[in-house]
Structures are given as structure tokens and as C-alpha cells.
Amino acid sequence: MTKKKTFLLAVVIPLLILLAMTIKPQATVLFGQEIVLETKAYDPTDLFRGDYVAINFAISDIPKSKVDLPITKINNKNLYVSLKQEGKYYVVDQVSETKPKQGVYLKGKFRERYNQFNGAGNFRVDYSLDKYFVEQGSGKDLEQESFKGGLVGTVKALGGYGVLTGIAPR
Amino acid sequence: MKRQISKANFSLVSTELDHYASNGLITGEQKSGILEIYEVKGGLNFIRVVVTIGALLVGLGILSFIASNWDGISHLVKLLIIFGVFGGVNLAGYMLSENNPKTGRSFIYLGTLVYGAGIFLIGQMYNFGGDFPTAFLLWSLGVLPMAFLLKDKYLMLFANLLFLVYLFGSYDIGFPYAGWVGVPVAYLAYNYFEKSRLLLFFANLTTLTFIFEITIRYKVEGLYVTLLFFLIGLVMYGVKHKLEPDIFRIQGNILFGVSGVILTMPELWKIVVNVQSTRLVSILFALAFVALLFALIRKGSLISLIFVCVTIFRYYTDTFAFLPKSLFFIVGGLLLLGFGYYFERMMKSSKGGNLRD
Helix, strand or coil: CCHHHHHHHHHHHHHHHHHHHHHHHHHHHHHCEEEEEEEEEECCEECCCEEEEEEEEHHHEEEHHHCCCCHHHCCCCEEEEEEEEECCEEEEEEEECCCCCCCEEEEEEEEEECCCCCCCCEEEEECCCCEEECCCCCHHHHHHHHHHHCEEEEEEEECEEEEEEEEEEC | CCEEECHHHHHHHHHHHHHHHHCCCCCHHHHHHHHHCEEECCCCCHHHHHHHHHHHHHHHHHHHHHHHCCCCCCHHHHHHHHHHHHHHHHHHHHHHHHHCHHHHHHHHHHHHHHHHHHHHHHHHHCCCCCCCCHHHHHHHHHHHHHHHHHCCHHHHHHHHHHHHHHHHHCCCCCCCCCHHHHHHHHHHHHHHCCCCHHHHHHHHHHHHHHHHHHHHHCCCCHHHHHHHHHHHHHHHHHCCCCCCHHHHHHHHHHHHHHHHHHHCCHHHHHHCCCHHHHHHHHHHHHHHHHHHHHHHHHCCCHHHHHHHHHHHHHHHCCCCCHHHHHHHHHHHHHHHHHHHHHHHHHHHHHCCCCCCC
16 A cells, blocks of 8 residues: 555544444434423533533433333343323333334433432433533523423434434423 | 763763863763764654644644534534544645655644544534543544554554543443453554553553453452552562563552552451451551551652652541540651661661761
């Protein structure tokens, strides 16, 4: 390989990595099913990606009664959460180990969380949908809206992978 | 080929030779003859420093611009700009490499920062959740090809640092599987980049971080983790080998020093002894640890001296029960003074008063 070609290769590899990063989320935005979820939010900052609104979806807290799997198969595991529409919003329907054959579902990492008041506790599920990036300084308005009465988030879901596409006042 | 030494060493040699020449030990001719065999090693080059800092500033500016998430340009246009700038600076770097190699190289450096900005832009575009340690893994991965192609140890160092950020960022999120590949690559790079000591230092650091992540993954108790690192530190310090012993000694010394100080905390020991005896065990450990440090100070380890001070300070801030503390410190200090005096006398008598100072 000539010097020119190897140099070109060293330049193209990072570009390919960048392009590859966009494939899954872009496909989800284009072809995924849109779902609307209830949420609360506040407004911190990330050093490299800037201001964002931290989001806490209602579907991230799943009561233990909804999951009928042994605890060893839940904690710190990635499971599929099927969603069903109730009124305007989507809520948790059931949890499964394998990919559901139909319907809308998201993949998330489960963590056990004890409730010190009644001992029942629930599961905290991380769908990696906890940040919505906004222009610097504009996150405070959304935070205010959240205090007033909650926000709704729009998520595109495809094959268990979700991309947060927007948030708005209820 | 001339012998390469640093600028400071060269000036030491030259002043000493001046001294010999003025004392008549050697002639002026001999002096210049000796100086002829040396060559000052290329240290920091002013132009290189200026252009590199220039590239760094522009790069940080671009990273900051992306983080501002300015609404004036859409995400897609920003991504196209990133691609354009990345291609542009690399092309410029390539074209300049013939006639202005230093400026050319700084354009390549700028390219790696622009690439990083691209990663965070994509994270922003699709609202990736979580702490995004993968960003630093991908950043590191994208810097590697250029680092190896140009055999640029500073680019390699940058890739290694990014990889370390990835390893640290994965703490508590998930196991950084890329470590199984990253650690060998770091040593491969050391071998490939003319055995740069800098790279070996960071390769060792990467390995230690990865070992730490493994202990987290398997939920090893804090005591065992610290003991493990204490032992690794001792091995790195003590085992004799040919591969850059200085680097291993310094890293080992710092490692067992830090983990030794941590092991003086009584709370750690409660998993092996009952709660009442944790204090006793930790103090016994502290005494053995300080004895070891003293033995090493005798062998000339200055870093051990620092850790003796840290250990003393750690006990000084430990409790507000001033009276027992005062007793302990005065007795301890008097014991040390006494030992020192005893050893000084003993050495004097055995060497027949040879020690003048």
C-alpha cells in the first residue's frame, strides 16, 4: 500500500466509526414506532454534550408484581418490557426474557430497588433514555414545566431500541 | 553516531569539563574533544509547542461549540460540517507534512479532536442516555490508526488516556470488555513506538485500572482489592528485571504506598476479624507498613518517605481525642529519635569515625 493510501485509511476509519454510530438510532427515528410517555425532568450539564434535561419516565419504575421471573434472572439483566397504550400514554404491560413477537417493546437493564416503607420494592429500569439535549440555557423552562405538571416524552422504538425524539409540556 | 543526552545533562558535563580544564586536569583540546562526542537530545521544540497548543485551542473550541447545542444550525448540518472539517484538516496535515511537518502534524492533532466532537454531536442528536463511556472508547479507537501510521507517541498517549477515561467511566455501569483488547494494544504500542517510557507508564496504568474493574465486576471485598493492589505494588517495586525497572519501581512504590495507607483504615478489616479487633489489626498493619517504609527509605526511596508522612498525617486527623494522641505521637517520636541516635553512634564506631557529616 502506498503512503497516500494508508493515510487515507487512517482518515477514513474514524469517519466510518462516526457513520456507524448513526445507523441504529437513525433507522429507529425513520422506521420506529412512536410512543408517548409520561415523565419528570430537571436540567443539568454534561461537559462534552452540553445542557440536557434529565428525564425520568414513568415506565422506568416497574412494580415487582409485574415481573414473574426468579430474582437472579432480573437483577442487572437486560430484559424486554412490552408496552401497551392506555389513553394517550404507553404503560408497562409485561416483562419478558426473550424478544416479544409483536407489539411495542423496549430493552432495559433492571436493578432491584427496595422500598423501606412496605418492603415490597420495585425494579428500576434503565432504557438509556434519560437525557434530552437542549441548547445551552433553555433547559430551565422545561424544568419549570415539569414542576407545574409533568412533561411528555416522545420515543421512537424499533426492535427494543429506543431513541428519545422530543419532550413537551403535557 | 553521537551520544544523545538531555540539555541539562549536557550543560552539567560542559561546566564540569570547564572546571577540570581550569584546574589543569585536562587540556582545552581534550575538553572540546569530549564535548564533541555528545549531542543534545531534541527536547521541546518551540514551534511545535506553539502549533500544538494552537490546534488544541481550536479543537477545544469546536468541542465547546458542539456542547453549546446552538439552535442556529441543524444537527445534520453540524454533522456535515464536522465531516468537512475533519477531512479538511487531515488533507491539510497531509499536504503540509512535506514542507512544514510541525504545522502539518498539529493539523492531524486537530483532526482527532474534531473527530471527538463528532462523537458527542451524534450522542446529542439521538439523545443517548446514560454516562456514555463508549464515547471515549470510540474516540480512542479512531485515534489509533493515525497514531500507528505516523508512529506518533503523543497521539498514542492521547488514545491511551481516552481509553483510561473509558475504563474509569465504566465503573458501576457495566464491565468494560474492551479492556481485554485495549491492555494488550497498549503494550504492543509500547513495543512499536520505539519503547517509549511514557507509553509503558500509561500501559501499566491501564492494566492496573483494568484489574480494578475486574475486581468490581466480581464484587471482590474492599479489603481483598486493596491487599491485591498492595501485593501488586510490592511485586512491581521488588522484582528485578530488565524492562525499564525505574518505571516499575516508581509505579510499584506509589501503588503499595497508597493501598498501604488505605489498609490502615479499621473499617476495611471487619470482614476478617470481629468489629472490636479491627482497630488493633489495622494498627498492627500500620506499624508493619511504616517499618517497611523505613527499611526502603534506608535504601534511598524518597517516595516511601512521603508515605510515612501521609500515614502520620492520616493518624493525626483520625481522632479529636487529643490527650491519647499527644502521648502516642510524643512516645513514637522519642522512639524514632532514640533509634536514630543509636544507629548513628553504632555506624560511627564501626567505621571508626569515617562519617564526618
